[in-house]
Structures are given as C-alpha cells and as structure tokens.
Amino acid sequence: MALRARLAAHPRQLVPARSQVPRPEQIALLVRNIEREYGTVHRVTGPDDVPAAVGDYLSSHNLPSDFAMAPHPELQNLPWHVRPMLSIRVGRAMPSDLVSVQHGWAAVAETGTLVLPSAADRPTTLNLLSDTAIVVLRASRVVGAYEAAWDMMRAEWRDPLTGGFMPRNVMLVTGPSRSADIESVLELGAHGPRRLHVVLVDDDPAAKPAPV
Amino acid sequence: MLATSPAFKQNASDAMADSGLQKALTRTRAQLPARRAAAVAALPEFEQLRNIGRDIKNHTLANLDFYLETWEANVTRAGGQVHWCSTADDARAAVLAICERVGARTVTKGKSMISEELGINEHLEAHGIAPIETDLAEYILQLRREPPSHIIGPAFHLNREDWEASFRASHTHLPADRVFNEPRDIMAEARTLLREKFIGADVGITGANFLIAETGSSVIVTNEGNGDLTQTLPRVHIVLASIEKMVPTLEDATSLLRLLARSATGQDMSVYTTFSTGVRRDGDWDGPEEYHVVLIDNGRTGMIGTDFQEMLRCIRCAACMNHCPVYMTVGGHSYGWVYPGPMGSVLTPSLIGVDQAGQLPNASTFCGKCESVCPVKIPLPKLMRHWREREFERHLTPVAMRRNLGLWAWFARRPAAYRLATRVAAAMLGLLGRRRGKFAALPFAGGWTEGRDLPAPEGETFFARYAREQRAGRA
Numbered sequence: 067m068a069l070r071a072r073l074a075a076h077p078r079q080l081v082p083a084r085s086q087v088p089r090p091e092q093i094a095l096l097v098r099n100i101e102r103e104y105g106t107v108h109r110v111t112g113p114d115d116v117p118a119a120v121g122d123y124l125s126s127h128n129l130p131s132d133f134a135m136a137p138h139p140e141l142q143n144l145p146w147h148v149r150p151m152l153s154i155r156v157g158r159a160m161p162s163d164l165v166s167v168q169h170g171w172a173a174v175a176e177t178g179t180l181v182l183p184s185a186a187d188r189p190t191t192l193n194l195l196s197d198t199a200i201v202v203l204r205a206s207r208v209v210g211a212y213e214a215a216w217d218m219m220r221a222e223w224r225d226p227l228t229g230g231f232m233p234r235n236v237m238l239v240t241g242p243s244r245s246a247d248i249e250s251v252l253e254l255g256a257h258g259p260r261r262l263h264v265v266l267v268d269d270d271p272a273a274k275p276a277p278v
Numbered sequence: 279m280l281a282t283s284p285a286f287k288q289n290a291s292d293a294m295a296d297s298g299l300q301k302a303l304t305r306t307r308a309q310l311p312a313r314r315a316a317a318v319a320a321l322p323e324f325e326q327l328r329n330i331g332r333d334i335k336n337h338t339l340a341n342l343d344f345y346l347e348t349w350e351a352n353v354t355r356a357g358g359q360v361h362w363c364s365t366a367d368d369a370r371a372a373v374l375a376i377c378e379r380v381g382a383r384t385v386t387k388g389k390s391m392i393s394e395e396l397g398i399n400e401h402l403e404a405h406g407i408a409p410i411e412t413d414l415a416e417y418i419l420q421l422r423r424e425p426p427s428h429i430i431g432p433a434f435h436l437n438r439e440d441w442e443a444s445f446r447a448s449h450t451h452l453p454a455d456r457v458f459n460e461p462r463d464i465m466a467e468a469r470t471l472l473r474e475k476f477i478g479a480d481v482g483i484t485g486a487n488f489l490i491a492e493t494g495s496s497v498i499v500t501n502e503g504n505g506d507l508t509q510t511l512p513r514v515h516i517v518l519a520s521i522e523k524m525v526p527t528l529e530d531a532t533s534l535l536r537l538l539a540r541s542a543t544g545q546d547m548s549v550y551t552t553f554s555t556g557v558r559r560d561g562d563w564d565g566p567e568e569y570h571v572v573l574i575d576n577g578r579t580g581m582i583g584t585d586f587q588e589m590l591r592c593i594r595c596a597a598c599m600n601h602c603p604v605y606m607t608v609g610g611h612s613y614g615w616v617y618p619g620p621m622g623s624v625l626t627p628s629l630i631g632v633d634q635a636g637q638l639p640n641a642s643t644f645c646g647k648c649e650s651v652c653p654v655k656i657p658l659p660k661l662m663r664h665w666r667e668r669e670f671e672r673h674l675t676p677v678a679m680r681r682n683l684g685l686w687a688w689f690a691r692r693p694a695a696y697r698l699a700t701r702v703a704a705a706m707l708g709l710l711g712r713r714r715g716k717f718a719a720l721p722f723a724g725g726w727t728e729g730r731d732l733p734a735p736e737g738e739t740f741f742a743r744y745a746r747e748q749r750a751g752r753a
Contacts, residue, residue: 069344069526073492076527079330082323082536099546137563158563161477177547186561190510194503212532227559228355232493234559235510238551243503246543247415247431248461249438250306256414257469257476258503258550 078213085176085210089273092175092210097266099178103241104254105262112267114145116202119265120167121149127261129198133165134158138187141169141202158189159196166196170203170264172215177240180264181215183223184235193237199259201239206270212238279397279425281630283614286637290608299435299609306434310600313544314651321540331537332655334530335522335591339582345491345524346573352494356556358569369574370401373483373516376570377407380514382480388498388505389413390485391429391594392518392574394616395629398483409483410475412504414468421448427610429617430542430596435609438464472504482508482566486519487593488534489571492527495555496571499538499548506550515554515566520574522590528553534593537653541595577629585664589624591654596621598648598658604641613638620648624661632665636674639665700739708737 085095097107110119124131132153135141146152159166169188172181180201184190193199209215223231243258254260268274282289293299318324338345350360363369373396377385385402387393387409399409399420411420415433419426421444426432433441441464446454449467458464484505488497496517498505509515525531539545558565581587599605599619610618615635617625623638639662648658669675675683689696711717711734719727726732738746 069341073348073526076492076529078529079334079533080323080326082321084321103549161473179547179551184559184562184565186559186563189563190506191564194506194510212535213529216528216532225356225559226561227357227556228352230352230355230493232356232495232553232555234356234555234557234562234565236553237506238547238553240545240547240549240551243501243549245414245465245502247413247418247433248441248464249302250309250431251461253460253462253465255469256465256502256504257412257472257507 076216081211081213082176085174087210089270093205093208093266093270093273096173096175096178096208099175100241100262100264101178103178104244105178105241105264107264107266109266109268112269113140116144116265116267117146117149117152120200120202121152123200123263123265124152124165124198127198130164133167133200134160134163134192134196135167136169136188136192138169140204141167159191159194161195163196165198165200166192166259167200167202168192170201170207172207172209172218173203173264174210174212174215174238175208176211179212180237180239182237182239183219183233184237185233190235190237193239194258196259197255198261198263199242200263200265202265202267204267204269205273208270208273279394279616281615281626281634283626283630283635283638286612286614286641289612289614290641293608293612296609298437298440302435302437303606303609307606310544311651314541314597314600315544317540317544317546320546321536324537324540327533327536328653328655330533331593331653332591334525334533335593335654338524338526338530339522339587339590342521342524342582345526346521349489349491349494349524352491353556353569353571354494356494356569358494358556358571361570361572363572364575366396366574366576369396369518369572369576370398372570372572373398373518374401374405374407376514376516376568377402377481378405380480380568382407382514384408384410384475384479385481385483386410386412386476386479386508386512387416387482388484388500388508389416389432390483390518391426391616392485392520393483394426395576396518396574398518410472410479412472412476412508413500414465414502414504417468417472418444421445425611425616427618428596428599429594429619429621435611476507476511479508479512481514481516482510482512483516483518484509486517486523486571487538488525488531489519489523490525490528490531490553493553493555495553497531497551497553499535499551501543501545501549503550506552509552509554509566510564513566514568515570517554517569517571518574519571520576521578522592534653538593538595541593541597541651541653581628586624586628586661588656589621589628589661591656592621592625593654594621595653597651597653601647601651603643603645603647608641613641620658620662621656624656624658624665627665627668632668632672633674636665636669639663639669697739697741701742704735704739705737708735710734712737
C-alpha cells in the first residue's frame with residue numbers, strides 16, 4: 067500500500083543547494099562550518115601524520131598526554147609509536163578522562179556536523195565525557211547533506227540485533243557543548259566537551275584543495 | 279502541574295511590575311528575532327522547507343495509526359518497549375512502575391516539556407525517588423521550585439544575580455566566599471555537581487523531539503549534551519513522547535531538523551542531535567540495557583479531526599513566543615501552565631479546557647507575527663479566534679464583554695445607525711478634547727487609558743471624510 071511504499075522509498079525532500087558543490091568545496095564548507103561552530107580542524111595528508119597531529123594539539127593546549135581512544139582498527143593501526151609520550155587507553159571514556167579520541171564515521175558539510183554511530187568500536191561516551199574531544203575523520207567520508215549520510219548508513223550498516231541499518235545510537239555533533247541559559251551569554255562546555263578538534267585526513271584525491 | 283491560567287490578568291499585571299523579569303525580557307527581546315532572521319537569510323530554501331515541514335506533519339497526522347504501529351514494531355525489534363498511555367495518570371504510573379521495578383533511587387532527566395505536563399517529578403518524589411534535572415536552566419528551576427517560563431529557555435526570566443543567589447543558597451557544602459565573575463563560573467559549578475549525578479543515576483528520562491516510524495528511533499536535540507549523558511550512562515533509559523512527535527522517515531526528520539534550530543535559536547543545527555534505537559548491543563561499551571518509550575496521548579487524539587488538529591504540527595521551536603509582543607511583555611509564567619506564548623494560547627485550552635484557559639487566546643494583539651515565523655505554518659491567530667468563539671458559545675466570556683459585543687453587533691448590522699452613532703461620538707469627543715488634543719482618562723475605559731492617552735478625534739468620522747474627499751476629487 068501507499069504508506070508502506072513511502073517508507074520503503076523514504077523520498078528525499080528538499081536538499082539545500084549550499085552543499086551540492088564539487089568535492090574540494092564540500093570539504094572547505096565542512097571546515098568552515100566546524101570552525102564557525104567553535105570547533106577546530108587540522109588537515110593532514112595521510113593517516114601516518116595523525117599521531118603527530120594529536121600529540122602536537124595536546125601539547126600546544128597544555129593538555130595531558132593520556133587519553134581514551136575508540137577501539138577502532140583504523141585508529142589502533144595508526145603509528146602511535148612515533149609519539150612515545152602519548153599514553154593511550156583503548157575503550158570507552160570514563161568521567162575522569164580529560165581527552166578522548168573518537169573515530170569519525172562520516173561528516174556532513176552542510177552544517178559542519180560529525181556523524182558518530184555507536185558500535186563496539188565506537189563507544190558513545192567518547193563523544194560526551196571528556197573535556198577535549200578529538201575526532202579523526204577521513205575526507206573520503208565527508209558528504210554534502212544529511213540525506214547522503216543516511217544513504218551511506220543504509221548501504222553499509224547491518225545492526226547485529228535488528229538486522230536493519232540503524233545503529234543503537236547515532237549522534238550528529240555540531241561543535242562543542244554549550245549553553246546560553248545564563249543571561250543569553252554563550253559559554254562552551256556545559257556538560258559535554260569544551261573543545262572539539264577534528265583531525266581531517268586527506269585520503270580522497272578528488273577532495274584535495276587545488277594546488278596554488 | 280496546577281494551572282494558574284484563570285488568573286492570567288492578575289499574573290500579567292504582576293509580571294509587568296516585576297523589575298527582574300522586565301530586565302530579562304528587555305535583554306532578549308530583540309536578540310532572538312535577529313538570530314533567527316540571520317539563520318533564515320543564510321538558507322534561501324527556508325520558505326520552501328516550511329511548506330515541506332507542514333506537509334510532512336499533515337501527512338503523518340492523517341496516517342498516525344499506521345505510523346505509530348510501524349514505529350512500535352521497530353522499537354520492539356530493537357529490544358525496546360512501548361507503553362501506551364491515554365492519560366497523564368497512566369503515564370506517571372508507567373514511569374513509576376519502571377523506576378520501582380529496577381529499584382531506582384535517583385533519576386536524571388533531560389529537559390522535557392511533556393514531563394512538566396505530566397508532573398513526573400512530583401510523582402517520583404512522592405514515591406521516594408529523587409528526580410534530578412540536568413539541563414542547566416531546568417536545574418536552577420528545580421532548586422528554586424519554579425516552573426519553566428519558556429519552552430526552550432526555561433530560565434529565560436532569571437538574571438545572573440538570581441543564579442548566584444540560588445547556587446549559594448543550595449550548594450552550601452561549597453565555600454561561601456567563592457566568587458562568580460562570569461556566567462562560566464556558575465556553569466562550571468553546575469557541571470561539576472551534575473557530573474556526579476549522571477554517574478550515580480539508576481534511570482535516565484528524556485523527552486523526544488521526533489519519533490521515526492521507519493527505524494523505531496527517538497530523537498533528542500540539545501546544546502549542552504545533558505540529554506545524551508542522561509540516556510547513555512544509566513542502566514535504563516525512559517523516553518517520554520507524545521503521539522504527535524511521529525514522522526515517517528529519516529529524510530522527513532532531516533527536513534524538520536533544518537527548520538527546528540534555525541527557528542529556535544538561530545543555529546543551523548543544535549550541537550547534539552541524537553537518534554536512539556533500542557538497547558545496548560552485544561559488544562557495546564556503553565548505552566542503556568533497557569529502553570522504554572512512554573507514549574502519551576493526554577488529550578491529543580481529541581484534537582484530531584477538529585479545528586485544532588493543525589496545532590499538532592508544532593515542533594516546539596518557540597519562535598512564536600520569541601516574536602510575540604504579549605509574551606515579551608508579560609513573560610511565560612503569566613500564562614499559568616506548561617506552554618506559554620501563542621502556541622500555548624492554542625494548546626493549553628485544548629489540553630486543560632477552555633474554561634481554565636479561556637483568557638489565553640484573548641491575550642493576543644493578532645499582529646500575526648507568530649504565524650509568519652512558524653516553521654510548520656500553524657495559523658495561530660486563526661486558532662486563537664476559534665477558541666474565542668468556543669468561549670463565547672459556552673458563555674464563558676465575562677458578562678460585561680458579552681454585553682458590549684452584543685451592543686456593537688447591533689450597530690454593526692445597522693449601517694445607518696452605526697454611522698449616526700459614530701458621527702455623534704466623534705463630534706462630541708472632538709469637541710471635548712479639542713483643547714488638549716488627547717484624553718488621559720475616559721469613563722468605562724479606565725483600564726485602557728491607565729497606560730496611554732487616547733488621541734482626541736478631529737470631529738469627523740472616516741466615512742464622512744472619505745465621502746467628502748471623494749466628492750472633492752471628482753469636482
């Protein structure tokens with residue numbers, strides 16, 4: 067019947083034009099939007115540069131060198147040994163953790179939004195409990211609009227419990243935690259992270275900025 | 279929650295004399311519309327999205343039974359449980375039963391207006407369970423034992439000195455001589471205290487901005503992250519959601535999300551938009567072991583098929599109250615129940631009765647700003663007019679007002695008498711007021727002239743002048 071057909075087709079409504087641009091511009095839009103929402107972005111040319119980028123970020127902000135990290139193979143396989151001072155605990159975040167490193171599943175350029183579905187290798191607490199949340203994101207995982215991220219989820223994800231495509235928890239994260247409850251003054255770090263830092267790995271040849 | 283809506287007039291007078299409230303309202307009066315306008319200007323498709331949002335909600339409401347059943351099947355598949363509750367009593371009992379079964383002593387809560395509507399906190403407290411509000415604004419209101427005054431900024435009516443005073447009075451274990459230099463110092467104190475509560479809670483209760491039939495998900499939208507900590511750390515997650523939160527698909531929810539934050543705070547997107555679907559999966563490091571949705575009707579199905587069905591499109595963005603000259607003058611508490619401003623003036627009579635809330639749809643200048651900013655195009659002034667008609671039909675309108683309306687109607691149906699009466703009145707008032715040009719007081723209009731002067735008519739009615747100028751123009 068018509069209603070079932072509508073659910074099965076899950077038609078897209080209007081997708082704003084702002085994100086329907088060539089790849090390099092999409093990535094630039096993502097970076098611009100994350101920064102506008104009080105996040106920071108550091109672009110690196112390959113996965114091997116991630117440990118140095120994380121280490122440098124922590125030392126430049128006088129942050130501790132120990133952190134909780136998602137047990138995701140893409141993160142665990144990085145050459146962390148190049149930064150022997152970093153002390154990594156793999157697993158979920160604990161309330162005392164000051165820094166966390168999360169695996170970025172995807173990101174939406176339209177509003178600078180990270181897409182972080184929960185999984186055994188992507189604990190939700192890593193998005194929430196630390197003071198400084200670092201997310202490692204590959205440029206090939208950046209899409210223009212939310213609808214493209216849902217399509218990716220439908221194509222890639224099989225939930226172990228339902229057999230469907232929807233993970234238990236999907237967090238769309240746009241900047242660090244904030245509140246303006248006190249006299250409408252915006253303050254960062256209400257309950258979640260005060261800082262959100264994205265290490266963006268340029269793994270997508272089509273997405274690289276044009277040489278100057 | 280006990281309604282003080284019947285005392286709206288007194289509430290409004292008190293509010294206008296409340297200097298703290300007036301200070302808070304003055305601070306935000308221009309700010310909120312400007313933020314929304316900037317966000318809307320940055321998205322050229324916004325106007326089209328409003329039509330789409332309206333249509334999605336209309337489609338869902340027209341097929342609500344199908345979508346609710348589909349959604350429930352998907353919740354169940356994901357290990358969750360739906361508790362269907364017709365009344366507020368049913369919903370309170372369902373929440374309490376879950377909390378008692380798991381032996382809960384403390385319950386953390388994300389901001390939820392339906393929770394206020396149901397009076398969940400009072401019910402839990404009466405049964406020895408401590409509810410802890412974790413949204414910064416809801417937290418201070420819980421300390422102060424006050425209801426919210428705004429649906430997205432519940433402590434909208436407070437100033438910084440109120441925050442400081444309440445924190446000093448409540449957090450007596452901290453040094454009395456500590457200094458709050460900045461709002462961030464106040465926030466940091468709440469953050470530290472609430473961290474312990476999040477970790478110690480047995481159950482987390484959140485509301486829902488949307489329910490998604492396609493996936494069986496509930497969606498919450500926050501900026502603080504408190505809702506996420508509430509639903510991630512305790513062993514049990516309870517979602518409170520009313521039936522009209524339903525949307526068919528992720529794409530539909532996405533379209534409404536594009537409208538929600540822009541209309542509410544002028545953000546493109548709130549910081550945390552989280553889709554929850556069932557219980558912790560095998561291998562997960564975190565997440566609730568139980569996932570319950572307490573699905574609440576509490577009067578909504580009675581609105582379906584009536585003039586007021588359109589109100590069920592509301593996505594609770596608060597744009598209508600942010601742009602309302604009445605709300606921005608009298609504040610949210612004057613409305614006397616959970617939902618203030620234009621949306622409250624339509625919804626409250628539907629949910630608690632026009633006999634209780636009949637004054638609210640009258641508290642409108644009918645400027646139409648609310649409808650012009652509503653992201654799902656609810657014709658709020660028209661719906662308020664419907665309530666005025668119902669109030670009149672049920673003889674709930676005050677006698678003096680009925681008598682005056684009757685008098686006006688008599689003249690309005692007799693144009694010759696109307697013109698004669700207005701000509702006499704304008705001539706007399708013009709004569710009496712010629713010297714000063716205005717009236718500081720008039721018989722039978724003391725309430726009106728208390729706050730302003732009435733300019734004296736120049737002695738001629740509009741009809742007479744129009745007729746004279748038409749003649750002159752032709753000549």
